[in-house]
Amino acid sequence: MVSDTVSAARAELTKIATLRGVRLLTGVIVGLHVLMLAQNVSAETEAVSKITADGMIERFPGIVRPAREALVEYLATSSFQMCLFLPCIAAVIAGQEFRAGQLGTSLLAVPRRGLLIGAKTLAAGGFLLSVAAVIAAISTAFMYVTVKGWNPGLPVSADAWIAQAKFLTYAVLSGLITFAITMVARSTLVGILITAVLTVLTMSQIPAAFTPALDALVPLSAGRNLILVPEESLRLSAGPGHAMVVLVTWPLLATVTAAVALGRRDAR
Amino acid sequence: MIEAVRLTKRYGKKPAVDDVSFTVRPGRITGFLGPNGAGKSTTLRMLLGLDHPDDGTALIAGQRYRDLRHPLRTVGALLDGAGPVPERRGIDHLVWMAQSNRIPRRRAHEVLELVGLTGAARQRVKGYSLGMGQRLGIAAALLGDPEILVLDEPVNGLDPDGIRWVRNFLREYAASGRTVLLSSHLMAETAGTADDAIVIAGGRIVAHGSLDDISAGHESLESAFFALTAERGGRGGW
Numbered sequence: 338m339v340s341d342t343v344s345a346a347r348a349e350l351t352k353i354a355t356l357r358g359v360r361l362l363t364g365v366i367v368g369l370h371v372l373m374l375a376q377n378v379s380a381e382t383e384a385v386s387k388i389t390a391d392g393m394i395e396r397f398p399g400i401v402r403p404a405r406e407a408l409v410e411y412l413a414t415s416s417f418q419m420c421l422f423l424p425c426i427a428a429v430i431a432g433q434e435f436r437a438g439q440l441g442t443s444l445l446a447v448p449r450r451g452l453l454i455g456a457k458t459l460a461a462g463g464f465l466l467s468v469a470a471v472i473a474a475i476s477t478a479f480m481y482v483t484v485k486g487w488n489p490g491l492p493v494s495a496d497a498w499i500a501q502a503k504f505l506t507y508a509v510l511s512g513l514i515t516f517a518i519t520m521v522a523r524s525t526l527v528g529i530l531i532t533a534v535l536t537v538l539t540m541s542q543i544p545a546a547f548t549p550a551l552d553a554l555v556p557l558s559a560g561r562n563l564i565l566v567p568e569e570s571l572r573l574s575a576g577p578g579h580a581m582v583v584l585v586t587w588p589l590l591a592t593v594t595a596a597v598a599l600g601r602r603d604a605r
Numbered sequence: 606m607i608e609a610v611r612l613t614k615r616y617g618k619k620p621a622v623d624d625v626s627f628t629v630r631p632g633r634i635t636g637f638l639g640p641n642g643a644g645k646s647t648t649l650r651m652l653l654g655l656d657h658p659d660d661g662t663a664l665i666a667g668q669r670y671r672d673l674r675h676p677l678r679t680v681g682a683l684l685d686g687a688g689p690v691p692e693r694r695g696i697d698h699l700v701w702m703a704q705s706n707r708i709p710r711r712r713a714h715e716v717l718e719l720v721g722l723t724g725a726a727r728q729r730v731k732g733y734s735l736g737m738g739q740r741l742g743i744a745a746a747l748l749g750d751p752e753i754l755v756l757d758e759p760v761n762g763l764d765p766d767g768i769r770w771v772r773n774f775l776r777e778y779a780a781s782g783r784t785v786l787l788s789s790h791l792m793a794e795t796a797g798t799a800d801d802a803i804v805i806a807g808g809r810i811v812a813h814g815s816l817d818d819i820s821a822g823h824e825s826l827e828s829a830f831f832a833l834t835a836e837r838g839g840r841g842g843w
Contacts, residue, residue, distance in 0.1 A: 340707075341674065348705035355697035356690065357729075433690050441655050441687025442745070446705040448654045448671035603656040605686065 345447045345456030346463075353464050358429050363468055366422045370472050374415055374479040381411070381483045388487055406566060408484060408491060413500035413564045416469070416476045416508075420560060423465060423508050424515035424532045430461050431516045432525025444604045454520070454596040461516045462509050469508035473501045500564070503577075507560040510584040514556055517591030521598050549574035559583035606631055607652065607753065607786055611661035614647050621647045623808040625661070629786045629801075631752075634779045636799035636816070637788040640834055644808040645788045646685055649757055653682055665753060677706040681746030682755045688742065691731035695722060695741050698730065699748060708749050716744040721770075735762030743771070753784040760794060772798045792827035802826070806834035 353359055384396045385408070394404035396411065434440045434457075447453040480492040491497060514535075519528025538544055538555045545552035552558045553575035563580035567573045575583075607629035614622040622644040629635045639645045650656040652663040654670035663669065666679055673679050689698040699713035717723050720740040725733065733741065739762045746754060754775070760768045775798060779785050789795045795802065802819050804812040811833045812819050816826060823829035 344707050345705050348701040351697065351701040351704055352693075355693050355701070357692045436690055438684075438686045438688040439690050441650075441684060442689065442702070444655055445653060445682055445684075445687060446677055446702050448673070448676055450671075601657075603650070605656075 341452060342456055342459070345452055346459040348446065349456050349460030350463060352433070353430050353460055356429070356433055358433075359426060359464075362426050362429055366419060366426070366468070367471060367475070369422070370416075370419050370475055373418070374475065377415075378479060378482060382486075385484055385487050405488070405491065405496070408480070409494070409496045409500050410564075410566050412476055412480045412492065412497055413504050415479070416472050416501065416504045417560065417564050419469075419472050420504075420508050420511055420557075421536060423468065423512050425529055426468065427461055427465060427512040427516040428519045428525045428528035428532065430464065431457075431519035431528060434520070435523045435525075440604045450600040451596055454592065454599055457520075458513060458516065458592055462513055465509045465512040466505060469505050472508070473504060477501070503564045506581075507563055507584060510588050511556050511560060513588035514591050517588060517595040520595035521591070545574055553579055554583055556584065556587050559587075606666065607755070607784060608664040609648065609652060609661070610663075612648060612651055612658050612663060613660035614644075614651060614656060615659050620808050622651070622658075625805065625808070625810050627803050627810060627813050629784055629803075631784040632779060632782045633800040634775055634785040634787055634798055636795040636802040637786055637805070638790065638792070638795060638802055638830060639805035640790065643805045643834070645805055646757060648805065649682075649684060649755055649786075649788060650686075653680070653684065653755065655684070655687065675706040675708075675749070677702065677708065677749035677751065679749070679751050680753045680755060681749060681751040682757075683739075683742040683746045683759055684755075684757045688738070689730045689745075692729055694727050694729055695733070695744075696726040698741065699745060702745055702748055706749055712748060712750075713744075716747045719747065720744045736764055736767055739763055740767065751783075753786075754778065755786045755788075757788045758790070759787065760789075760791065768794070792825070792830055796820075796826040804830060804833050 384394055388394050388404045392404050393401050394407050395401045396407055434443060443453060447456065477492045481489065484491050515528055515532045518531050519525060522528055522531065535555055536557050539557035539561065544555060553562060558574055559580040562573045562575045563577050563584065565573060609625055609627050612622055612625040613620060625648055637645055647656060651658045652665065652670065665673065670676060670680065696713060696717065699716065700710060703710060703713050717726050720743050722737060722740050722744060725737060730738065730741065739759065743759060746756065760771050763771065775785050775787065787795070787799060796816065799816055801815050803810060804819065820826045820829045823832060
C-alpha cells in the first residue's frame with residue numbers, strides 16, 4: 338500500500354512538473370515576489386539604518402516597534418502576501434485532470450479513487466511546499482540585504498525560522514484547500530473564483546464586522562492569525578492555535594469531499 | 606478473460622446499457638460492434654471502472670478493474686474520452702503512466718518506437734495529428750505489456766499503413782494467447798481482424814459468437830450487422 342502510494346504520488350509529481358501552465362505560473366509568482374521585494378529594499382534599508390540605540394524601528398510613519406520583532410514579522414509577511422497567488426497554482430494542478438479526458442487516463446492508471454486522491458494531494462502539497470520554500474528563501478535573501486549592517490544573523494535566527502515555518506504551513510494548507518475545491522468543482526476557474534471569494538471575505542472584513550469568531554474561520558484570516566503578531570494597531574480574530582485547527586480542518590474536509598465526489602461520480 | 610455479467614447503466618430513466626452479459630476469451634480478437642449510441646463506450650467504461658454500473662459486474666482476469674494492483678500491467682486500454690493533456694509532451698504522458706504502475710521508464714521509449722512516434726516523443730500532444738494521437742493512445746495501452754487489450758476504435762484517424770500495422774499487431778497479440786476486445790463501427794475492418802464478435806444495439810446484446818456464426822445466412826458481416834441492429838433502433842441510412 339505504501340509503495341503504491343509512493344509510485345502514484347511520484348507519477349502525480351511528474352504530471353505537475355511536466356505541465357507548462359504550472360511552470361509558467363510558478364515563474365510568474367516567483368518573479369512577482371522578487372519584484373515586490375526589490376521595490377522595498379531601499380525603504381526598508383533606510384528604516385533599518387535609523388534603528389534607535391534601544392532597538393526600536395519606525396517602518397511605517399508614526400508606528401515605532403521593537404526592530405527585531407517588526408523585521409521578523411516583515412520577513413514572514415513578505416512571503417505571506419504571495420499566498421494570495423499560490424492557490425492559483427493549486428487550481429491549475431487540480432484542474433488539469435478535467436481537461437481532454439485526463440481524469441479517465443488517471444483512473445485507468447490508478448483506479449482506486451482514494452489512492453488517487455491521496456497521491457494527488459501528497460504531490461500537490463509537495464510541489465506547493467517547494468514553491469513556498471523558494472519564496473521563503475528569496476524573502477530571507479532580501480532580508481539579509483536589508484539588515485546586514487545591523488544584525489546579519491537575523492534572517493537565520495530561531496524567530497525567523499519559526500516565522501518562515503508558519504508561512505510554509507499556511508502556504509501548503511491554503512493551497513490544498515483550493516486544490517480540493519477545484520477537484521470537487523472540476524474546474525480551474527471555479528476553484529480560483531471560490532478561493533477569491535474566501536479571500537475577499539477576509540480583505541473586506543465582512544465576517545469580522547459581525548463577529549471575530551466568524552472571521553477566524555475563514556482560511557486567509559486564519560493564516561493572518563497564525564503569522565502576524567497582535568499589536569495596538571492590529572487586532573487579530575483568534576490565536577495561532579485556533580488558526581492551526583482552522584487551517585488543518587479546511588483542507589481535510591475539502592479533500593474528503595473531493596474523494597467522496599470522485600468515488601461516486603463517473604469519470605467524465 | 607473479460608467477463609461482463611448483467612451490466613446495466615441508466616441516465617435518468619433511459620437505459621444506456623441494459624442487462625449486458627458477455628465473455629471475451631483469451632487467444633482471440635473479439636470485435637465489439639454497434640451503431641453510435643448503442644452503448645459500446647459506456648460498456649467499456651464500466652468494464653474499466655470509469656463509470657459506475659447501476660447493476661451487474663464486470664471482471665477482468667477474475668477481478669474488478671479497480672481491484673487490480675497495477676492495472677496497466679494487466680490491461681491496456683484505449684478509450685475515447687481518456688486521453689492526455691494537450692500541453693504535455695508525448696514522452697511525459699507515458700512516463701507518468703509508467704511511474705504510476707512501477708513500469709520501467711525505458712518501456713515508454715520502447716512503445717513509442719513500436720508505434721513509430723520516437724521522432725515526436727518530445728513534441729506537445731496538441732501538435733499531434735489525429736493519427737499520431739491515436740498512436741500515442743496505443744503506445745499507452747501497450748506500456749505495461751498487458752495480457753488484455755481493450756481498444757475503442759483504434760484505427761480511427763490512422764493512415765492505411767497504420768491500419769495494417771494495428772491489424773497485424775493485434776493478430777500476433779491474440780495468437781500469443783492474449784485477450785483483445787476491439788470496439789469498432791467499421792465492419793470491413795472488423796471482419797478482417799476479429800475472430801469473434803459481440804453486437805450491441807439500443808443498449809442490449811443482439812448477437813455474440815464467432816464471426817462465421819454471426820455472418821451465417823448473410824452476404825457479409827456488414828449485412829448481418831444491419832439486420833441485427835435494425836430491429837433495435839439501428840439507423841437504416843442518413
